[in-house]
Amino acid sequence: MKNSTSTSHxxxxxxxxxxxxxxxxxxxxxLSMLVTNIYNLVDTAFVGQLGTSQSAAVGVIxxxxxxxxxxxxxxxxxxxxxxxxxxxxRDEEQASRTAxxxxxxxxxxxxxxxxxxxxxxxxxxxxxxxxxxIAPYARQYITYILIAAPAMTGGYTLNNxxxxxxxxxxxxxxxxxxAVLNIVLDPLLMFGLNMGIAGAAIATAFSQVISFLVLLxxxxxxKTSLRLSLKKVxxxxxxxxxxxxxxxxxxxxQVLNSVATILLNSNAAAYGDxxxxxxxxxxxxxxxxxxxALGIGQGFQPVCAFNYGAKKYDRLMSxxxxxxxxxxxxxxxxxxxxxxxxxxxxxxxxxxxxxxEIGTRALRLQFVTLLFLPFTMAVEMLYQSxxxxxxxxxLSSARSGLFFIPALLILSAARGLSGxxxxxxxxxxxxxxxxxWFVYRFVKELPKQG
Numbered sequence: 001m002k003n004s005t006s007t008s009h010x011x012x013x014x015x016x017x018x019x020x021x022x023x024x025x026x027x028x029x030x031l032s033m034l035v036t037n038i039y040n041l042v043d044t045a046f047v048g049q050l051g052t053s054q055s056a057a058v059g060v061i062x063x064x065x066x067x068x069x070x071x072x073x074x075x076x077x078x079x080x081x082x083x084x085x086x087x088x089x090r091d092e093e094q095a096s097r098t099a100x101x102x103x104x105x106x107x108x109x110x111x112x113x114x115x116x117x118x119x120x121x122x123x124x125x126x127x128x129x130x131x132x133x134i135a136p137y138a139r140q141y142i143t144y145i146l147i148a149a150p151a152m153t154g155g156y157t158l159n160n161x162x163x164x165x166x167x168x169x170x171x172x173x174x175x176x177x178x179a180v181l182n183i184v185l186d187p188l189l190m191f192g193l194n195m196g197i198a199g200a201a202i203a204t205a206f207s208q209v210i211s212f213l214v215l216l217x218x219x220x221x222x223k224t225s226l227r228l229s230l231k232k233v234x235x236x237x238x239x240x241x242x243x244x245x246x247x248x249x250x251x252x253x254q255v256l257n258s259v260a261t262i263l264l265n266s267n268a269a270a271y272g273d274x275x276x277x278x279x280x281x282x283x284x285x286x287x288x289x290x291x292x293a294l295g296i297g298q299g300f301q302p303v304c305a306f307n308y309g310a311k312k313y314d315r316l317m318s319x320x321x322x323x324x325x326x327x328x329x330x331x332x333x334x335x336x337x338x339x340x341x342x343x344x345x346x347x348x349x350x351x352x353x354x355x356x357e358i359g360t361r362a363l364r365l366q367f368v369t370l371l372f373l374p375f376t377m378a379v380e381m382l383y384q385s386x387x388x389x390x391x392x393x394x395l396s397s398a399r400s401g402l403f404f405i406p407a408l409l410i411l412s413a414a415r416g417l418s419g420x421x422x423x424x425x426x427x428x429x430x431x432x433x434x435x436x437w438f439v440y441r442f443v444k445e446l447p448k449q450g
Contacts, residue, residue, distance in 0.1 A: 010090065013166055013306040018319050022326065026299030028172035029163060033291040035179040044284055046186050047200055048350040052273045054197050055350055056265075057137035059280025060128045063261040064117075064142060068110065068149055070254030072156025075106035077301075078247020079157070080164030081385050083226060084302050087165065088309025092225055099161050099219075100232040102243050103154060110153030114146045121146075129265025133273060141201040148205035151212040158215035165226055166302040170218045178211025249384045249392035256400035260424075263405060267412045267420050274352060275417060278359035281349045286366045289334045290373060293327035297377045304385040313446050320382055320439075327374035339367040362421035369425035372432040379435040382442060391438060398434055403427035 012021070048055045079102025086095035117124055121139060130138045145152075155174070162171035182203050189199030219228040234240075244251075261283070268275040300323040307316045338345065346359035376399065383392035404427035411419025411426070 028168040030295030032175040056276040072153040074247035074251035076157035076160025078243040084164040084305035085309035088306040106157035107154040110150035114149040144201035144205040155212040174215035178207040182207035249396035253396040274354040296327040335367040365425040369428040399431040
């Protein structure tokens with residue numbers, strides 16, 4: 001039965017109509033991301049009712065949560081990319097060994113981060129960008145996030161393994177379970193039990209643990225071709241190194257996003273809690289819109305890895321072109337609507353005139369330049385999913401590191417708050433020509449399909 005199921009899945013990934021396949025793999029991912037981001041936005045709105053400092057505290061701790069996500073994504077996309085190529089070449093046993101090693105490493109690093117960060121909580125909060133008024137709330141919030149850290153890193157890894165296998169619908173069940181539970185618990189704990197921002201943190205931590213357990217059950221109940229087992233874990237340095245370096249572009253992307261968030265909060269803090277809250281809201285609203293295009297890209301990743309492993313290179317490049325067209329089409333519609341409604345969107349989360357003023361300009365700039373992202377995103381995923389580690393790492397570093405961080409430091413010094421609002425949009429634009437050069441190199445070096 002397993003052989004028949006695996007053969008059927010292989011046939012689907014390497015022969016089914018590309019547009020239909022990408023859409024079918026993207027829809028569960030998009031739904032998961034939408035629900036997760038709806039939770040993030042609802043959480044932001046609920047916390048915003050507590051006050052501007054509490055709202056800013058969530059934005060500050062979001063930088064640390066992004067680092068946990070970076071660990072989970074590194075092992076999940078690293079192990080997932082390798083496993084998908086192995087499944088494409090029909091080596092299921094080695095694919096399962098890679099997946100088992102990836103999840104154990106992810107949970108272990110999450111636990112280590114929790115143990116190290118608990119005694120260093122106060123300096124970490126300051127480093128993340130807390131002001132004196134934000135710090136008490138940030139401390140409450142991060143306490144519960146640290147408790148759930150191993151489940152958070154593990155959950156991100158499991159979801160990526162499911163996506164790369166082409167079982168995004170199973171990942172959707174796990175993520176949506178956690179997100180819906182979070183949305184229900186937020187008002188209950190924050191207002192019903194009068195726990196304030198601690199209630200929001202407990203809701204997030206508990207929901208992440210439940211999500212992890214649901215995702216893990218998909219593998220343990222035999223719903224996947226990948227079989228997770230402690231007996232399959234390979235702790236040889238070479239095996240762990242292969243997973244980590246293949247997933248490094250995801251780690252770089254997430255870590256640099258975290259550093260960018262920290263620098264953004266630190267620079268914005270000079271203009272008051274309102275500026276920190278505004279830029280935090282802008283980041284969440286922007287990602288909500290981009291998540292739709294990103295979901296299409298994540299549907300492309302297993303198709304890319306499978307067909308690269310199966311040496312179907314023409315099909316791989318067709319999938320790349322279709323991904324860019326679909327993602328760009330969605331983003332044009334969403335960014336256009338968001339641009340027109342920027343002020344109203346910021347006002348939904350914090351009814352503070354200064355927050356709305358700062359956030360509206362920043363959001364409009366980001367919506368205009370988001371149109372450069374689908375192509376850049378697809379090129380990054382193309383390189384990572386085919387195991388081109390160095391190129392993928394350079395691409396991942398460019399937008400949030402090479403371009404954004406210098407832009408933020410230079411523009412904030414030269415133009416103050418206006419420069420802070422302009423830094424991220426400028427980085428989006430600068431990354432675009434670099435991506436064109438990388439895809440040209442990829443196509444030039446791609447073997448001819450036999």
